[in-house]
Amino acid sequence: MDAHPPHAVTPLSFYEATARQRVRGLFDPGSVTEILPPQQRVISPHLAALGLPTAFDDGVMIGHARLEGRTVLFASEEPDFMGGSVGEVHGAKLTGLLLRAARDKPDAVVLLLDTGGVRLHEANAGLIAISEIQRAVFDARSAGVVVIVVCAGRNGCYGGLGIVARGCDHIVMTEEGRHSVSGPEVIESQKGVEEFDATDRALVWRTMGGKHRYLIGEADAFALDSMEDLRRAVAAFFDKPVALNLETVRLEHQALERRLQRFGTALDATDIWAGLGVRDTVGLPMLDKDDFVSMADALRERSDA
């Protein structure tokens, strides 16, 4: 587990890092305290019953820390353990963290999600856990705590947690991050390669990737795949909780209706980008972050206005 000494070099890329390297790279040095650390051996009993490998943190590190001096509760999913998937214990750690946030009111909750969704080996318990996480997100938000998701990892953010992520206050994405409910492989296996060719990486990227999500208002901030830029993007959402009330859901309702009206017949992301007013849709993937954000901010849709 945390075999790296404190002075170990932290990778600059969030995408390539492990869950623990991400925590070390994002939060203030020396500020991290893990809750239910690996030494406590809180593992999945169901994987053990199937004779499968377990992890001493069940694939998610949770705890409290500081980010630019502010108090946060955090969770960081391990991309390399069962695809960041949610089982009973993994999910209960996230639910407990969010209920703790509702009680203790830190300055923010930061969720580093990197997941395919429900862990099929614990299918029912995983799905129920995700519903409990969703309720607990709403509890934290109702307590006034801002819940910030970082979607920038190798597995993307899929399945039920893809829905949960959009129930949080803000999503920070990178170009490499992907966000959706059904993943490319799932759509292809159920509906055929004509519906979605999961091997077409460019199609996956422009349908579910960070630039598209930022342009249509499914993501709220766009950052570089670096610890420094992601830290800055997360910190920008301190003190910016989105109230969960009739007024805000009405605004979102109008925004989502507008999206259906403007783009409901689009066949491809490039049609949507052109409809937004992007002049060079072919060149959009090549734009660097600053050029992309300044262009996008002038024409992107938002879900909250």
Added chain:
Amino acid sequence: MPEVMSLCDKLFPDGHDVNAEGDLVRGTGTTPQGPVAVIGTRNHAGIGVDLAFALATEVLQVVERFPKRPILMLVDTQGQQLSRRDELLGNGGYLAHLAKCFEVARLQGHLLLSLVYGEAVSGGYLALGMIADRAYALTDAHIRVMALPAMSRITQIPIEELQELCRTSAIFGPGVDNYQRLGAVEDVWAGDLAAALVKALRAPADGDRRAQLGAERGGRVHAERVIAAVLAAP
């Protein structure tokens, strides 16, 4: 598995004006406890951006026009709509919006109940059904993440082994009974559905008790303990 109109006739013997348009079901039922708003789906609908939006429209209308009126979700969904178009437009945002509308209804004092009368699967059930204060199901309804053969294929665990595990654990296999043992389904309704609904309407909302119920019923004993441990940690 009943057709949704005959189901409503049984739920609301004093009358209802529930109607269906495409996969969307909505209306109002009369009960001894007062009027109940009905919002749901039929035809094992896949919930994509259009249906999620239509459902959310219904929720907001109930909240705006009929403050504190209880809402009964009638669930028949094969899950989130699996399509390129729905993901292109951001189905996550639409499904989450539906869940947020229900949450706002809850915060405004609407009791939220759900009844699975057909199928309830994964992402569709998350946004329509599991978000309720209390979830119920008919005995012949189907709740699942994935059928066992598909689960066997993806996890590469032999189906015989999965079937054997299903005999001792509620974690793996589909089924209303499993979801009840896990605490996600409060109760299974059979017989007098109108009486079951009245009983459900009389009990006030009481937070999310599913982890506690799962532990009490012995189907899901770790979640409650882990949540408590996270809350108690220094």
